[in-house]
Each structure stands twice: as structure tokens, then as C-alpha cells.
């Protein structure tokens with residue numbers, strides 16, 4: 225559009241405004257004391273306009289000039305309020321500041337008082353009140369809509385959640401063991417083995433959820449085991465059991481399925497025969513794989529088992545002090561030192577059973593010391609740590625033979641503990657110089673060729689060594705390694 229065209233348009237608009245008919249405005253009473261202004265739109269019929277003015281006409285004494293019945297009866301106010309606007313000139317609204325608009329005489333009296341000039345004193349004019357009411361209604365409507373949408377969304381998510389849970393719980397159907405089996409970490413290996421034991425000893429029952437196993441879980445740490453379970457599921461070695469509590473599941477913001485690892489029950493993928501074979505293969509991989517990654521995994525296994533051993537001795541000592549002597553456990557301030565002391569003893573070559581013996585003797589000595597020195601129970605429970613250390617050092621220095629003490633009746637061990645010990649023992653046997661020296665199937669480093677890769681030799685008697693047949697334990701006086709491993713995977717119940 226050009227400049228000229230725009231100018232012409234502006235001019236035409238001005239012309240139109242000039243010729244547009246104007247509303248008729250009258251104030252009552254006429255003159256400077258006016259309290260009401262009546263505005264009648266130009267298109268109103270002249271008799272209706274006249275009725276409006278008469279209706280609102282007010283005398284200077286503050287009375288209506290005409291009564292409603294004089295004007296035509298009760299239909300008049302409605303006709304008037306539809307045909308014109310009336311405002312009280314001296315009654316500004318607290319909200320909009322404009323003179324308050326009123327619909328009829330009775331509203332005018334309510335808003336402006338008998339003389340129609342009473343200020344609103346903080347109140348809003350009828351149209352502002354109406355607007356506020358409309359706003360409130362609109363907000364309520366929106367809120368209602370929002371609730372409705374939220375309810376619909378909740379119903380949608382609830383249906384989706386049910387659908388996803390069903391899918392997740394039935395996912396195991398048709399699942400097969402991965403081939404080849406994945407390489408899994410030390411914790412996962414022990415957890416898988418302990419779970420397999422459960423399945424083989426109680427066929428047809430689900431593997432319990434972590435929370436059902438209690439504080440010890442599989443390896444003594446529910447948090448550590450929860451992570452292992454997630455990895456095992458990721459490797460498709462285990463799956464959710466259908467008996468899992470459906471309240472363990474939830475949806476995240478993006479409709480993804482979340483689950484509470486502590487509440488899920490599990491099942492192992494594949495049948496019992498395949499489970500036995502996969503456990504044996506996974507354990508064999510831990511023992512025989514060659515290379516830095518495999519070495520690292522064996523170290524992780526050893527420290528995991530050591531941690532369980534330490535916990536067991538700590539538990540033994542705490543139990544003695546609490547149950548037998550009534551002192552209470554070793555105080556918190558000395559627990560790190562206690563752990564270190566037990567680690568030191570195990571590192572010096574003492575077995576957990578021998579460490580229990582040291583703990584027993586230390587508690588006994590601490591009790592005697594307490595009596596002689598009139599010490600408190602807390603002091604005795606603290607002193608036991610120092611005594612334990614000196615007993616280990618003495619025995620080491622003087623090369624005393626230390627017997628092995630079994631766990632006490634009140635002690636519980638995590639199910640994976642015995643599996644871990646057996647596996648660590650087998651790892652140690654396989655890398656022992658003596659076993660390597662005696663074996664004719666491997667080189668000086670204990671390595672052999674397994675297929676295309678170098679692997680650690682299990683040093684099994686060559687004539688009987690075969691993956692399919694299991695050597696009879698009696699032949700060498702002690703159970704052969706493979707037989708020991710197989711027994712582990714066939715064990716009945718997780719406890720030892």
C-alpha cells in the first residue's frame with residue numbers, strides 16, 4: 225500500500241467518524257449537582273430513549289422524578305437497563321477508578337446510598353465485580369479442565385503401566401541363554417551362582433527378592449547385589465519372575481518403566497540343565513581366562529571374598545562381646561582399626577576360622593583385663609581390638625599353631641560366601657607353583673592352549689580330563705577341582 229493510499233484511508237476514517245451518529249448523554253439532576261449520567265446509544269428508538277431518561281431523571285431534592293408505575297410498571301427497569309448505560313458520577317470504583325455503572329434504581333441505591341453519592345470505600349463497582357466473578361468462574365473452569373485432563377492422563381499412565389509390567393514380567397518366556405556366554409564381573413558371578421543354587425535346590429520356586437533375603441542379601445551388601453542383578457539382567461542371564469510384586473514398578477516422566485531392584489523376584493533364563501552348564505562355564509572362565517582383564521576380575525573376586533571373611537570375623541567378635549559377655553559390640557570409633565586388624569591377619573595367611581579363634585581368645589583376655597582393672601564394658605569392647613592385634617602378631621612371631629573355630633550358632637553368612645571361598649581357593653590352586661610344576665598339560669607359567677586362545681590350565685589329570693566326564697573325587701584323595709566346582713553349582717541350599 226502506497227503513502228497516498230494510506231493517507232486517503234485515514235481521511236475516509238475521519239470522515240466516517242465525523243458523520244457517525246453520537247450517543248445521547250444526559251446528566252441528572254441537570255447542572256453541577258448531577259449525580260447520574262445516562263448514555264443512550266444513537267440507534268435506540270426515540271421513545272425508548274425518552275423512557276430511559278425519564279426512568280433515571282432525578283430531582284434536585286434527591287428523588288426520582290417519575291415512579292416506575294407511572295412509567296409503565298415492573299417491565300420498565302429491565303427494558304431501560306438493556307437500552308442505556310447509567311453511571312454514578314460521584315462514586316468512583318476502587319478497582320477501575322471509573323464512575324460505577326448501575327443497572328437500575330435499586331442497584332444505584334445499594335452502590336451509592338440514598339443520595340447516590342456515597343463513595344464505594346474500597347469496594348469495586350458492579351462491572352468490576354462482574355468481571356472478577358467472570359474471571360473466577362473462568363479460573364474454576366480451567367481448574368476443572370486441568371483436573372479432568374490430569375485424571376485422563378493418570379488413567380492413561382495407569383493402563384500403560386499395567387501393560388508394561390505384564391510385558392516385563394512375561395519377557396522371560398522365549399528367552400534363551402546368550403551364546404557365547406557374556407563375561408561377567410566377580411560380584412555378578414557369585415550372585416548368579418548363588419541364585420542358581422537356589423533354583424536347583426528348590427525347583428519351580430522364584431528366586432527371592434533382595435528385601436526377602438534380608439540384610440545379608442547374596443554377598444552381604446544389598447546395594448552391591450542390586451547392581452549385580454541389574455547387570456545380570458542386562459546380560460539376559462536372569463529375568464523378572466511373574467510372581468514379583470507389581471507395586472515394584474512405576475513409570476518415569478517419559479513413560480519408561482522403572483523398577484525397585486530390591487522388590488523384584490527373579491528367575492534364571494533357561495532350564496535346569498542349561499543353568500548348571502552355564503554356572504560351570506562362567507566359573508571356569510573366572511578361573512582360566514588369561515590376560516589383564518581376567519587378572520583384574522580375579523583380584524576383584526579375592527577382595528570381595530576377603531570383605532565377606534572380614535565381616536564374618538567382625539560378626540563373630542561382636543557376637544561374643546554382646547551375646548556371651550554382655551558388653552555390646554566393638555565401639556564405632558575402633559571399627560576401622562578392627563577391620564584393618566582382621567585384614568592383616570588374613571593377609572598373614574590365617575584362615576577365617578583361625579581368625580575366629582584369635583577373636584575368641586581376644587574377647588576372653590579382654591574380659592579378664594576388665595575384671596582385674598575394674599574397667600567398664602565399653603572399655604573392654606574397645607580394648608579387644610588392641611588385644612586381637614597383639615595375639616595375631618605373637619602367634620605369627622612364635623609360629624604357634626592356631627586351630628580353626630566355626631561360626632557361632634547366632635551367626636549367619638551371606639549365601640554367596642561359601643561359593644566365593646571355593647572359587648578363590650580354586651583360583652589359588654590353579655596359579656600355585658606346585659600345581660603347575662606337577663602338571664604335564666601346561667607350560668611353566670601354567671598356560672595351555674584352549675582352542676585358539678591361551679588360558680590358565682586347571683591341571684586336571686589328563687587321562688580323566690574331559691569337559692563331559694567328571695572325575696571321581698576319590699582318585700586323588702581330595703575332590704578334583706572340576707568335581708568341586710560342579711558340586712558348588714549343584715549344592716542344596718545356599719547355607720553351608
Ligand SMILES: [Zn+2]
Nearest residue numbers: 317320349352
Ligand atoms: Zn470498576
Ligand SMILES: [Zn+2]
Nearest residue numbers: 663666681683
Ligand atoms: Zn596344568
